[in-house]
Amino acid sequence: MSWSLLGQFKPRMGDRSVLPRSVVWIHNTLRLFDQNSLHFPYKLRYIEATTPEAVADAIRDMNVRGAPAIALAGGYSLALAAMRSRTKSSVEFYAEMKRVGAALKRTRPTAVNLANVLDRIFTVLDLEMEVEQHKKRILEEIKRIHAEEEETYKALSQRGSKLIPEHANVLTHCNTGALATGTSYGTALGIIQFAHREGKIDHVYVTETRPRLQGLKITAWELQQLHIPSTVIVEGAAGYLLAKEEIACILVGADRVLTSENPPYFVLNKVGTLPLAILAKYYNVPLVVASPLSSFDPQKKLNQIKIELREKWEITHFQGHQIAPDNTHALNPAFDITPPDLISAIVTENEIIYPNA
Numbered sequence: 498m499s500w501s502l503l504g505q506f507k508p509r510m511g512d513r514s515v516l517p518r519s520v521v522w523i524h525n526t527l528r529l530f531d532q533n534s535l536h537f538p539y540k541l542r543y544i545e546a547t548t549p550e551a552v553a554d555a556i557r558d559m560n561v562r563g564a565p566a567i568a569l570a571g572g573y574s575l576a577l578a579a580m581r582s583r584t585k586s587s588v589e590f591y592a593e594m595k596r597v598g599a600a601l602k603r604t605r606p607t608a609v610n611l612a613n614v615l616d617r618i619f620t621v622l623d624l625e626m627e628v629e630q631h632k633k634r635i636l637e638e639i640k641r642i643h644a645e646e647e648e649t650y651k652a653l654s655q656r657g658s659k660l661i662p663e664h665a666n667v668l669t670h671c672n673t674g675a676l677a678t679g680t681s682y683g684t685a686l687g688i689i690q691f692a693h694r695e696g697k698i699d700h701v702y703v704t705e706t707r708p709r710l711q712g713l714k715i716t717a718w719e720l721q722q723l724h725i726p727s728t729v730i731v732e733g734a735a736g737y738l739l740a741k742e743e744i745a746c747i748l749v750g751a752d753r754v755l756t757s758e759n760p761p762y763f764v765l766n767k768v769g770t771l772p773l774a775i776l777a778k779y780y781n782v783p784l785v786v787a788s789p790l791s792s793f794d795p796q797k798k799l800n801q802i803k804i805e806l807r808e809k810w811e812i813t814h815f816q817g818h819q820i821a822p823d824n825t826h827a828l829n830p831a832f833d834i835t836p837p838d839l840i841s842a843i844v845t846e847n848e849i850i851y852p853n854a
């Protein structure tokens with residue numbers, strides 16, 4: 498794994514997005530924009546990953562994060578593994594790719610997008626084919642998925658912006674922007690981007706999103722690049738804000754939407770979404786979930802879901818410095834589950850779903 502410094506980021510003229518691409522396949526290497534480098538003083542950098550192990554590390558360490566971007570990185574990681582495979586046997590090759598896929602799925606188990614992308618890539622492989630054909634098909638398929646994702650988030654963002662009233666103050670949680678999708682547009686932040694272009698956004702409030710601070714470090718930066726006025730709050734201030742301010746709606750993303758539960762549409766998203774949803778219900782503020790269909794899970798039931806528990810140092814340390822007393826116990830779930838009765842609408846690329854209609 499090697500790094501390349503991006504230095505001071507300057508958007509390229511005519512580029513559809515003013516933001517760096519977070520997942521780029523170039524010269525048979527996977528270039529990942531290091532989202533951990535997004536903090537003051539800004540030394541933005543890319544990771545040049547050439548092995549599936551390096552990609553798995555980047556997913557675990559959250560250099561690449563956001564369910565869709567993780568899924569794309571995982572798909573390209575399979576292409577890296579394919580290129581490095583030396584076997585001539587299709588059966589052995591297929592088994593090798595299955596092992597790589599299984600290891601990738603274990604990196605961060607909660608979001609479903611990665612599993613959906615890997616499973617789709619395996620549908621284009623059949624054991625009758627030569628190994629070289631397999632390798633070609635894997636890269637073609639992940640590139641095809643990436644291109645489709647570009648249209649998916651544009652369509653989702655345009656559709657969702659229709660829900661935003663004029664002169665809206667909105668609140669968003671974590672980071673759901675273009676960096677989190679690996680494309681030009683985000684999900685919840687994509688809706689905000691389009692609504693802002695339509696002149697409907699007065700102000701965006703962003704939760705800092707402890708403990709990894711995706712809201713403070715990434716969303717605040719993306720909104721500045723997009724010239725959208727914003728203010729960061731600590732999660733604990735959401736109640737104060739909803740009591741004081743005219744918040745038109747709360748916009749969040751999704752890592753997994755359970756559609757086989759009864760009732761359907763339990764949403765797994767960044768920890769802190771559930772308390773926001775309860776506050777929204779209390780203050781009668783709509784909670785809008787922006788989720789591509791690739792985050793929908795028609796199989797798993799609530800009792801089969803694995804919520805990622807991350808290391809305690811993310812809470813007990815700050816920027817690498819211990820801030821808590823020695824031997825402090827800390828519980829660090831990365832996601833929580835919001836039930837459908839607290840969700841006003843789910844915006845997908847194809848439709849808007851009203852779980853309580």
Ligand code: MRU
Pocket residue numbers: 562563564565608671672673674677678683684685711749750751752766767768831
């Ligand atoms: O732990 P993270 O930063 O990967 O969590 C990200 C989220 O929860 C996002 O809301 C979700 O992945 C959607 S990103 C478009």
